[in-house]
Amino acid sequence: NKKIIIDCDPGQDDAMAIILAASGVSDLKIEAITTVAGNVGVGKNTVNALRVCDLTGLHDIPVAMGADRPLVQEPSEASHVHGQSGLDGTDLPEEPVKQPIDQHAVDVLIEKLLASDGDITLVPIGPLTNIALAIRKEPRIVAKIKEIAMMGGGTFGNRTPSAEFNIYADAEAARIVFESGAPITMFGLDVTHQALATPDKLAELKAIENPVAKAVADMLTFYSGAYKGNFAGAAMHDPCPIGYLIAPDIFEWDKVRVDVETTGKFTYGMTVVDFKGSTGRESNVQFARRLDSGEFWQLFLDALRSYSKS
Numbered sequence: 001n002k003k004i005i006i007d008c009d010p011g012q013d014d015a016m017a018i019i020l021a022a023s024g025v026s027d028l029k030i031e032a033i034t035t036v037a038g039n040v041g042v043g044k045n046t047v048n049a050l051r052v053c054d055l056t057g058l059h060d061i062p063v064a065m066g067a068d069r070p071l072v073q074e075p076s077e078a079s080h081v082h083g084q085s086g087l088d089g090t091d092l093p094e095e096p097v098k099q100p101i102d103q104h105a106v107d108v109l110i111e112k113l114l115a116s117d118g119d120i121t122l123v124p125i126g127p128l129t130n131i132a133l134a135i136r137k138e139p140r141i142v143a144k145i146k147e148i149a150m151m152g153g154g155t156f157g158n159r160t161p162s163a164e165f166n167i168y169a170d171a172e173a174a175r176i177v178f179e180s181g182a183p184i185t186m187f188g189l190d191v192t193h194q195a196l197a198t199p200d201k202l203a204e205l206k207a208i209e210n211p212v213a214k215a216v217a218d219m220l221t222f223y224s225g226a227y228k229g230n231f232a233g234a235a236m237h238d239p240c241p242i243g244y245l246i247a248p249d250i251f252e253w254d255k256v257r258v259d260v261e262t263t264g265k266f267t268y269g270m271t272v273v274d275f276k277g278s279t280g281r282e283s284n285v286q287f288a289r290r291l292d293s294g295e296f297w298q299l300f301l302d303a304l305r306s307y308s309k310s
């Protein structure tokens with residue numbers, strides 16, 4: 001079983017990533033869930049992670065709260081996409097039963113990685129603040145990271161014309177991670193926008209009768225609102241790296257050099273992808289370029305069907 005730590009800011013698509021990882025189609029072993037400020041404040045994101053753990057039966061997985069703001073910039077939230085709670089649309093109980101552990105996310109990352117045999121994959125699906133802090137606090141973890149399978153960046157933006165939200169929200173942290181030397185597989189907007197929750201997929205999903213599928217249908221109905229008018233459906237960003245870890249063949253990628261812009265007036269938070277090798281620098285990223293949308297949805301719908309009816 002592949003060991004993973006999910007670093008997240010739930011967020012409907014973060015919640016769907018956790019649901020996919022915890023499902024019956026997944027061979028992943030979730031070692032911990034860590035939270036970070038992003039879509040909304042870290043307190044709310046943590047409560048949401050706990051609510052999703054209650055829903056999916058992840059009672060024994062430690063959940064640890066992390067950084068409450070980016071390294072340098074002012075916090076920039078995305079409640080216009082995810083709602084005031086960060087997880088609007090669901091009727092899950094507002095107060096989780098499960099509680100977070102009394103340890104900072106950064107220390108959990110360091111402790112788990114140092115104690116490992118180099119077999120833990122990190123799955124950051126929010127801003128990269130916790131990962132950057134962990135690398136700075138204990139640089140020896142870099143050699144222990146099996147892979148960083150992350151959602152963020154791309155050759156176009158959603159927060160600005162050039163920057164994707166997770167990178168924009170803490171570009172200095174992203175830069176530390178991209179320059180760390182850890183092996184990165186990156187799921188940016190180029191590929192996540194090939195996994196759209198189109199009306200036909202939503203209809204298929206709504207026909208699945210169990211509480212987890214119902215929660216996902218509710219979340220997606222709300223979350224789709226932010227995409228109406230501009231796209232054929234909501235982008236399933238954060239489930240992509242989890243989908244890749246379960247079924248890598250769904251994706252195609254290029255090995256490229258990617259740098260994070262931290263000073264540009266119009267391009268702060270942009271991921272600059274050297275597809276043509278013009279920098280002459282060694283690649284630091286497996287850049288996911290394509291996914292098979294049919295297979296991706298098959299996997300996701302099977303994941304939802306794997307949950308029990310009560």
Ligand code: BDR
Nearest residue numbers: 011013078125165166237
């Ligand atoms: C990313 O930003 C967040 O709003 C989503 O949860 C996802 O991680 C997409 O740009």
Ligand code: CA
Nearest residue numbers: 011014125126
């Ligand atoms: Ca996220």
